[in-house]
Amino acid sequence: MNLTQREREFIALTKELLESEPVRMMGRWKHHGPVTTLDHSLFVAFSTYRIARLLRLDVRAAVRGALLHDLYLYDSKDKSAHPGNQCFDHPRFAARNAAKLTDLSTKEKNIILSHMWPLGGALPRSVEAWLVDLVDTLCAGLEMARIYHPSVLRERLGVQPLAAV
Numbered sequence: 001m002n003l004t005q006r007e008r009e010f011i012a013l014t015k016e017l018l019e020s021e022p023v024r025m026m027g028r029w030k031h032h033g034p035v036t037t038l039d040h041s042l043f044v045a046f047s048t049y050r051i052a053r054l055l056r057l058d059v060r061a062a063v064r065g066a067l068l069h070d071l072y073l074y075d076s077k078d079k080s081a082h083p084g085n086q087c088f089d090h091p092r093f094a095a096r097n098a099a100k101l102t103d104l105s106t107k108e109k110n111i112i113l114s115h116m117w118p119l120g121g122a123l124p125r126s127v128e129a130w131l132v133d134l135v136d137t138l139c140a141g142l143e144m145a146r147i148y149h150p151s152v153l154r155e156r157l158g159v160q161p162l163a164a165v
Contacts, residue, residue: 003157010049011157013063018159022101025073027154027161035143035150037070038161043139043150044069046157048132055127058107062128065111068098069132091121 003011017023026038045067052062072093095112098104104112107125111132114124124130142148154161 006050006053007046007157010046010063013049013060014045014067017064017067017102018157020101021162022071022073022097023067024160024162026071028163029073031070031143033144033146036161037072038159039150039154040139040143041067041070042154042157042159043143043148044132044136046153047139048135051131051135052128055131057128057131058126061105061107061111061126062131064102064104065108065115065128066132066135068094068101068104068108069112069115069136070094071097071101071112073097089120091116 011018023041024038026041027036029037031037031040045063048066049059049063052059070090072090091113095104095109098112099109107128110122110125111129113122114129115121115133115136117124117133124133139150143150
């Protein structure tokens with residue numbers, strides 16, 4: 001399949017992360033109805049990429065933060081996997097896992113920690129963090145309303161989820 005120039009640029013920007021085991025593992029767990037955490041995170045990251053590029057923001061930080069924003073790596077419905085409320089807890093788990101995977105800039109860490117603002121987490125401290133917070137909310141709404149299923153994007157980009165063991 002022929003990818004667009006934007007899709008090729010997005011893949012080049014995220015290749016290291018997209019090929020990593022932790023990111024591919026996100027395909028094991030459902031996040032919004034039938035949508036996996038991997039599919040959702042790709043949808044948020046690619047949408048963020050397009051907007052950040054248009055607005056001439058820090059595209060790299062915005063896209064990396066968006067792709068890693070839900071890297072919590074557990075079944076959110078399994079109450080034994082996290083101590084409290086998933087909505088409030090998962091940004092901290094995602095930030096911790098992302099920091100183990102790659103060096104995060106201060107901006108990238110804030111993007112991950114603040115993506116659930118105002119429901120929980122830190123205050124967004126950059127335009128890029130505000131953008132990811134907004135895009136995440138919009139993408140989740142489209143997914144939950146069954147208007148768009150982002151597995152189409154994952155398949156188009158050729159990202160392979162890691163199969164459950």
